[in-house]
Amino acid sequence: MYSFSEIHKKIDFIEILTNRKSSESSSHLEQINFIHQGVFIKNAERLRIELGWDIRAFSSAIRTSKSSYVRYKKELKPLNTTLSENAFEIAKVCSFCLDYFENIERFNIWLNTSSLQFDSKKPLTFIDTIAGRELIKNTVNRLKYGYNA
Numbered sequence: 001m002y003s004f005s006e007i008h009k010k011i012d013f014i015e016i017l018t019n020r021k022s023s024e025s026s027s028h029l030e031q032i033n034f035i036h037q038g039v040f041i042k043n044a045e046r047l048r049i050e051l052g053w054d055i056r057a058f059s060s061a062i063r064t065s066k067s068s069y070v071r072y073k074k075e076l077k078p079l080n081t082t083l084s085e086n087a088f089e090i091a092k093v094c095s096f097c098l099d100y101f102e103n104i105e106r107f108n109i110w111l112n113t114s115s116l117q118f119d120s121k122k123p124l125t126f127i128d129t130i131a132g133r134e135l136i137k138n139t140v141n142r143l144k145y146g147y148n149a
Contacts, residue, residue: 013091038078
């Protein structure tokens, strides 16, 4: 019989976002170069779908409007550097969190549940900023090590 850790394959959202051209283990320079090239909208869509987020939630998380995101999709344009970096950072924090929650459904339930650590707001509302992503990561880290969060 297999243990969970033996059958649990960690999802690397960076690989999804970059179509396997970069990963969590890639150097910072490789990741920066990829961000400067721009994330292809097709790969951003793959990430969005894998996360199970609707277009409104994903576009808000990368700090663009829903209509701008839809325009990127329609024109098949790569995301600009800022949006690419935001998508890249979301992929990183989601990979980190998924390691604790073990599946997307549990992670999304947590992201969409109000919490005192987030001023009684949903953690998802903070994912669009660097400080918010750090707060999410730190809170999940506290959960991982048994602190109340």
